[in-house]
Amino acid sequence: MVAPEEVGQGPLVKLEVPAPPAGVERRLxxxxxxxxxxxxxxxxxxxxxxxxxxxxxxxHRITAIIGPSGSGKSTxxxxxxxxxxxxxxxxxxxxxxxxxxxxxxPGVDPVxxxxxxxxxxxxxxxxxxxxFENVAFGLRINGFRGNVREAVERSLRQAALWDxxxxxxxxxxxxxxxxxxxxxxxxxxxAVEPEIVLMDEPCSALDPVATLKIEDLMRELAQEYTIVIxxxxxxxxxxxxxxxxxxxxxxxxxxxxxxxxxxxxxFTNPKDKRTEDYITGRFG
Amino acid sequence: xxxxxxLARPAQWRRxxxxxxxMGLLLPALVRLATLASVAALVLLLVVVARDxxxxxxxDFLTEYPSRFASRxxxxxxxLGSLWVMGFTxxxxxxxxxxxxxxxxxxxxxxxxxxxxxxxxxxLAGVPSIVYGLLGLTIFVRAMALGPSILAGSLTLALLVxxxxxxxxxxxxxxxxxxxxxxxxxxGATRWQxxxxxxxxxxxxxxxxxxxxALSRAIGETAPLITIGALxxxxxxxRGPMDxxxxxxxxxxxxxxxxxxxxxxxxxxxxxxxLLVLLAMNAVAIALRYWFERRRLW
Numbered sequence: 001m002v003a004p005e006e007v008g009q010g011p012l013v014k015l016e017v018p019a020p021p022a023g024v025e026r027r028l029x030x031x032x033x034x035x036x037x038x039x040x041x042x043x044x045x046x047x048x049x050x051x052x053x054x055x056x057x058x059x060h061r062i063t064a065i066i067g068p069s070g071s072g073k074s075t076x077x078x079x080x081x082x083x084x085x086x087x088x089x090x091x092x093x094x095x096x097x098x099x100x101x102x103x104x105x106p107g108v109d110p111v112x113x114x115x116x117x118x119x120x121x122x123x124x125x126x127x128x129x130x131x132f133e134n135v136a137f138g139l140r141i142n143g144f145r146g147n148v149r150e151a152v153e154r155s156l157r158q159a160a161l162w163d164x165x166x167x168x169x170x171x172x173x174x175x176x177x178x179x180x181x182x183x184x185x186x187x188x189x190x191a192v193e194p195e196i197v198l199m200d201e202p203c204s205a206l207d208p209v210a211t212l213k214i215e216d217l218m219r220e221l222a223q224e225y226t227i228v229i230x231x232x233x234x235x236x237x238x239x240x241x242x243x244x245x246x247x248x249x250x251x252x253x254x255x256x257x258x259x260x261x262x263x264x265x266x267f268t269n270p271k272d273k274r275t276e277d278y279i280t281g282r283f284g
Numbered sequence: 285x286x287x288x289x290x291l292a293r294p295a296q297w298r299r300x301x302x303x304x305x306x307m308g309l310l311l312p313a314l315v316r317l318a319t320l321a322s323v324a325a326l327v328l329l330l331v332v333v334a335r336d337x338x339x340x341x342x343x344d345f346l347t348e349y350p351s352r353f354a355s356r357x358x359x360x361x362x363x364l365g366s367l368w369v370m371g372f373t374x375x376x377x378x379x380x381x382x383x384x385x386x387x388x389x390x391x392x393x394x395x396x397x398x399x400x401x402x403x404x405x406x407x408l409a410g411v412p413s414i415v416y417g418l419l420g421l422t423i424f425v426r427a428m429a430l431g432p433s434i435l436a437g438s439l440t441l442a443l444l445v446x447x448x449x450x451x452x453x454x455x456x457x458x459x460x461x462x463x464x465x466x467x468x469x470x471x472g473a474t475r476w477q478x479x480x481x482x483x484x485x486x487x488x489x490x491x492x493x494x495x496x497x498a499l500s501r502a503i504g505e506t507a508p509l510i511t512i513g514a515l516x517x518x519x520x521x522x523r524g525p526m527d528x529x530x531x532x533x534x535x536x537x538x539x540x541x542x543x544x545x546x547x548x549x550x551x552x553x554x555x556x557x558x559l560l561v562l563l564a565m566n567a568v569a570i571a572l573r574y575w576f577e578r579r580r581l582w
Contacts, residue, residue, distance in 0.1 A: 083470060088394055115472020125463035128486055137481065138471035185467070192471055 026242050026262040031058035034196055034226035035080060035117075040094035041254075042075050042084055049075040051254035052094075055245055057196070062218055062227045064237035064263065067247030068278065072255025073230040074122075076247065077198050080228065081117035082110040099195075115142050118189035122201040124181035126173035126188075131156075131165050134173045134184055138192040151191060158224075159187035160217050179210025186217065190225065197221065199229040203236065215240045234279055238267050246275045333559070337552025345553055349519040350535065354546035359554050361518040362535035365434070366503060366561070368522050369531055372438030373445065373502050378495055380442070381449030385491075388450070389457040390479050409447035416444040417511025425512050432513035435525040440508050445498035452494020456487035488576040496569035500562055506533040532558045 035057040042050040050072045057063050057080075065073045078084040079092055082103060095102040103113045115138075126134050135152040144151065152169075156162040161183045165176070173184055182202055189197055199218075203211040218227055218240055231237050237244055244266040246259040259266055259275045270276045292298070348358025384405075392398045420440030430436040460483045468478040509531060516538040518530045532554060539551035 081470065083466070086466070086469065111472055111474050114470055119470035121463065121466060121470075123463060125461075125467045127464060127467065127482055137468070138473075141468075141471065141473045141477045141481070188467075188471065 026061070026264070028056070028058065028243065028261060031056075031061065033057065034059040034098075035228075036095075036097040037080075038095040038097065040076070040079055040092065040096065042072070042079050042092050043090065044075075044087060045089040048252070048254040050079070051252075051256045053247075053255075053257045055257060055260050057226060057228055058243060059226050060222060060224070061242040062222050062229060062240055063243045063245065064241035065228065065230045065245045065247060066232070066234055066237045066278075067255065068249070069232065070253065070255075071247040071249045073232075073247055074200050076255070077119075077200055077228060077230050080196070080198055081119055082113050083119060085110070115192055116194050117196045117198060118192065118194035120182070120185050120189050120197065120199045120202045123205050124178055124185050126176070126181050126184050128172070128174060130170045131173050131176070131184060132169040135188050135191045138188055142192050144192075155187040155191035156184075158190055158221065159183045160213065160220070161187055177210070179206050179213060182206060182210070182214060183217065186214075186221075190221065194225065196226040196228065199227065201230050201232060204232065211236070234267075238263060246270075246272070246278065248274050248278070330559075333552050333555050335552075336549050337554075337556045340549045340553035341556060346557070350517055350538075354544055354550055357539070357547070357550045359532070359535065359557055361521065362530050362532045362554070363557065364521055365518070365529040366531040368434045368525070368529060369437050369441065369509075370499060370503055372434060372525060373441040374495075374499060376439060376442035377445050377449055377498065377502075381446050381495075381498075382453045382491060384446075385450050385453030385457060386479055386484075389454050390475065390483065405447050405450050409451060412507075413444055413505055414507040414511055416440055417508030419443065420508060420512045430526070432515070432528055433526045434522055434529045436512055437509050437514055437529060437531075438525075440512055441502040441505060444505065444508060445502050448498040448501065449494055452497065453487070453491045456490030456494070457483060459490060460486050485576070485579065489573045492572050492576065493569055496565055500565055503531075503562065503565070504533055504558070506531075506537055509534055532561070 033056045037053055037055050037057070040050060040053045041048060053076060065076060067073050075084060080096060084090050084092060092104060094104075096104060098113070098117065101108065103110075103117075127137065129137075132152055135155050136148050139148050139151055153162060153166075156165060161180060164180060165184075173181065176184060182205075186197070186202075203214050206214065215236065218229065221227060222242075229237075229241065241263045243261065244259075244263040245257055246266065247255040248258045249255045258272045259270060261271075266275065267279055270279065345358050346363060347360055348356060349360050350362075351357045388398065388402065417440060420436060420443070424430045424436040424439045425432055428436075430439075464482050464486075465478055468482045469475070473481070514534055515528050515530050516534055518528065522529050536551050536554040536558065539547045539554065542548075
């Protein structure tokens with residue numbers, strides 16, 4: 001906690017936002033949309049965790065969702081592939097448009113949504129099976145007709161894990177280090193060739209070296225996939241993302257969107273006072 | 285015992301010092317005694333049974349039918365009867381029990397209805413076995429007109445052990461972390477694919493242990509089978525599920541209720557066989573458990 005008298009005496013943390021490569025100044029207007037969120041609200045029983053969030057997730061970019069604890073970041077990202085409703089008594093209002101289709105429309109099978117919009121979780125959660133089986137599982141259950149071995153190798157290479165595990169594909173995935181396990185979970189997610197990969201604080205259980213590896217990996221993956229990452233680490237959002245959404249909560253504790261734009265703009269020239277206070281470390 | 289040892293604290297720390305020391309020695313001795321008492325009871329049982337029965341144990345004992353003469357009495361029909369009954373009991377109770385557990389743990393929503401079902405299953409596990417005998421008599425023997433057959437006996441025992449299997453299987457399913465289910469669902473697996481490929485395999489060791497425990501209970505049950513009218517004296521091999529039958533504990537009970545001491549030796553021999561079968565079942569359970577645990581890679 002910051003002592004009251006220290007509040008308001010200028011930024012406590014100076015954030016370094018890397019300048020984008022020449023000629024790649026991001027502008028939301030010029031982007032294709034991968035996922036369009038319209039007036040989304042989410043509840044746990046009678047508690048409203050998300051209120052009226054609308055935003056367009058740009059295609060083949062990394063979008064970070066940041067905000068203080070309890071502002072509904074994880075809830076929001078779980079609404080993007082219908083994982084939220086797995087919690088008993090959870091429900092959603094509003095629309096999430098993916099490939100021209102509202103994924104919450106009646107008749108849409110959540111199983112299909114999840115096979116097109118993958119997810120990586122906070123704590124690495126490999127299956128208690130071999131490394132190979134971890135990646136192959138998604139292929140099998142989705143009725144993949146191609147060569148499973150090749151697909152597994154391709155996914156592991158894309159996740160920058162192949163060289164470390166190629167000689168022990170049939171060993172337990174749980175013998176890998178935490179960072180390797182998380183990259184395995186990413187390989188597993190991209191093996192089924194989703195359009196979007198959602199990452200819910202993927203580095204919060206990892207050490208700094210493993211975190212940097214995952215961040216490098218995300219940059220690589222953004223060439224082929226749309227990535228949405230929830231993070232409580234503002235430096236990470238600044239380092240890795242193209243666009244940043246900031247969630248805040250009011251007295252009613254429901255999270256809502258206060259700012260969304262190119263990461264550089266959000267961090268250097270925030271439009272909202274609360275964003276500025278948050279990213280400069282005055283609260284959060 | 286000296287109150288002030290080399291490292292003794294000053295007097296203000298020595299309140300009830302002897303009491304604490306004494307309890308520290310006494311209570312561990314008591315719990316050790318409790319363990320020894322249960323082991324001693326088991327050893328005593330084995331010694332007494334072995335003393336009476338070992339002399340009567342021979343290959344003939346398993347191949348001969350029961351007889352009026354103690355010297356010729358055999359265990360054959362009871363042994364075969366137990367195998368038949370156990371086979372059918374497992375056939376009915378294992379799939380239904382695991383199925384019910386999967387439904388309750390993985391599919392049912394939590395509401396008043398499922399809570400009533402849960403409470404009932406937990407209570408059913410404690411209902412005296414003779415009550416199941418009456419149920420079997422009413423439903424299977426009379427209403428479904430199966431008569432006192434192997435099928436009726438198996439169905440009755442299946443009902444008896446069903447709650448045990450359900451409770452054990454739920455325990456096993458619950459031991460699999462939720463994050464595994466999430467990982468599977470997020471890949472686009474259906475709930476059923478998730479249960480079948482990711483939840484059931486790591487839960488199997490626990491489930492199997494419960495199944496074997498349940499069947500071990502069923503193989504020793506006597507009261508419900510007497511209630512449904514299983515015979516105690518059978519001089520032929522059961523050939524199908526509709527045949528009348530006897531089982532090992534029933535035959536032992538019959539021998540014990542005879543006045544001649546020679547028959548009590550035969551009963552002791554029967555008990556040895558029953559215990560060996562139980563032991564074999566537990567060995568199978570341990571082997572299966574080991575095998576599944578090796579496949580589970582955590």
